Structure formats: structure tokens, C-alpha cells
Amino acid sequence: MSRVHDMGGRFGDGAVLPEPQDGPVFATEWHARALAVTLACGSLGQWNIDTSRHARERLSPKDYSRFSYYEKWISALADLLVETGVLTLEDLEQAAERAKDQAGGSEEIQKSHPLSSRRLLPEQVAAVLAKGGPADRQEGPVARFQPGQKVRTRRLSDSALVNGGHTRLPNYAAGAVGHIERYHGNHVLPDSAAHGLGEAPEPLYAVRFAASELWAHPEHPGDQVVLDLWQSYLLPEEVA
Structure with a gap:
């Protein structure tokens, strides 16, 4: 976005x-x-x-x-x-x-x-x-993360491929720490596909975040938010 x-x-x-x-x-x-x-x-x-x-x-x-x-x-x-x-x-x-x-x-x-x-x-x-138009693909990089693993999203939510380009990492989740909930397999990378740069499939994960990690004053601090995020959006927390 x-x-x-x-x-x-x-x-x-x-x-x-x-x-x-x-x-x-x-x-x-x-x-x-x-x-x-x-x-x-x-x-x-x-x-x-x-x-x-x-x-x-x-x-x-x-x-x-x-x-x-x-x-x-x-x-x-x-x-x-x-x-x-x-x-x-x-x-x-x-x-x-x-x-x-x-x-x-x-x-x-x-x-x-x-x-x-x-x-x-x-x-x-x-x-x-x-x-429909399935976006899952067999080809692509090997999954880097496993369910339960602690990760951090990259600190800049902007597209890493195109200046002002499309991405599915929302700004409110940039730099946030969460846990891998599920691995969905490899899927077309929107950041690339939106600009005619090829499908560039990569691993897609459901990542769970505490509401208190995303917002300074959440209405319900105990809530959790699950986002589907591509591998290039994520870093292992220990090296983030």
C-alpha cells in the first residue's frame, strides 16, 4: 500500500x-x-x-x-x-x-x-x-522461518523494488515484532507483479502481532492481529 x-x-x-x-x-x-x-x-x-x-x-x-x-x-x-x-x-x-x-x-x-x-x-x-486466480506457486526460495519463530518486519514499509510502488506491508506494522503463525507456501510477490517485473514468488506467512506492539494506545491491548506477509518483509528478531 x-x-x-x-x-x-x-x-x-x-x-x-x-x-x-x-x-x-x-x-x-x-x-x-x-x-x-x-x-x-x-x-x-x-x-x-x-x-x-x-x-x-x-x-x-x-x-x-x-x-x-x-x-x-x-x-x-x-x-x-x-x-x-x-x-x-x-x-x-x-x-x-x-x-x-x-x-x-x-x-x-x-x-x-x-x-x-x-x-x-x-x-x-x-x-x-x-x-478464481490462484497466486500460490511451486517454485521460489526455501522457507526461512518456521511456525512459532519470532520475527520483525522491516522498518520501512515502502516498496523495496519500486519507488512509491505497491506493497502489502502496512505502515502500522513496519518495524513490529511478531511470531510466525503459519507458513502458506510460496505465493506471487505483489511488489513485483504489480509493476510487470515478474511473479517473483516467495514464501508467505501468517504473522501474529500483539495489538500493543502495533499501536501505542490500543483500545484492547490483549487483542492480536494476524497479517499475511511475504518473506522479504521479515527478519529474524535476533538480527533485526
Whole structure:
């Protein structure tokens, strides 16, 4: 995570208020459409989930702070479509005008686009969602840590590969001491995959931290937080 996106555990942002479990899945119809079109565009194969996450955290802080959840999704998707050359800015502007006029033309664009053969058809959705996109890999370095071992996260949470780049080490956990809870096997490293640098799979661990280790004044000091962290984020505590 980077910049304004890295909000976890930050003081002053207010309480987290879970939505009722018996409420609607989507507050409005366009939220469902935003999720659907994001997943459908992902099937075009022009980016991966880490690239998509990084696109959201790259939104300008001004926009990020005022956008709702799905506004962030659809804005980041628009950026990705233009950056990867799937569409041009003019394409998006023309589509917006057609939507205002409720005019047709989308089918002709789909058929003429070079990626039209990769579009996600309605009858394929269930199978594609069920399959998902597994990130576990057989190849990669040997696991350096074992369950129960004491470790410390690196003191700088920023990406070690790309300046301002994507990472899954939250700032509130940087430099914190925890214990290995579980070894998940080797998984694609988001820090690398988000920037087209290859999958670079490495060992992934569930690491357990005391709340009092992460925050100076935790509301419940006896609580514990478990984070999934890659091996390059960690050091054995005795040499940290």
C-alpha cells in the first residue's frame, strides 16, 4: 500500500462501522455494475490483481479522499484501460456521451476491438469466478522461518523494488515484532507483479502481532492481529 491508501490503524479516522449482514449486497445498482465491469475487464488479460490494486492506490489523494468505494474502483479501472491501450481517453469520453443519449453502438465496438475474443460472456461468469486466480506457486526460495519463530518486519514499509510502488506491508506494522503463525507456501510477490517485473514468488506467512506492539494506545491491548506477509518483509528478531 502507498500514500493515502495505507489507512489501517490510523488515528482520527473514526470507528469502523460494519454494514448489517442482512442488508443488500450492493447499496445501489451501479455498484454491482462497477464490480461486474471491473471483473470483466480483468478477463482481457492486460493486468493482474496487484496492478489493479496499485491503480486504486495511485488515485490522487484529493480524489481518493472524496470518492466512495466503488468510485475508486471505476476510476482506477478507467486509468488502467487507457494506460494499457485497451481504450483511449476519447473512447471513454464518447462512451459517456452515448450513455447520456442512451444510444447504441457498444456491440459494434466489442466486435471490432482486437481483444473482443477475450471478452467475458454471461454464460462463462460462474465458472470464471469459481476458478478464481490462484497466486500460490511451486517454485521460489526455501522457507526461512518456521511456525512459532519470532520475527520483525522491516522498518520501512515502502516498496523495496519500486519507488512509491505497491506493497502489502502496512505502515502500522513496519518495524513490529511478531511470531510466525503459519507458513502458506510460496505465493506471487505483489511488489513485483504489480509493476510487470515478474511473479517473483516467495514464501508467505501468517504473522501474529500483539495489538500493543502495533499501536501505542490500543483500545484492547490483549487483542492480536494476524497479517499475511511475504518473506522479504521479515527478519529474524535476533538480527533485526
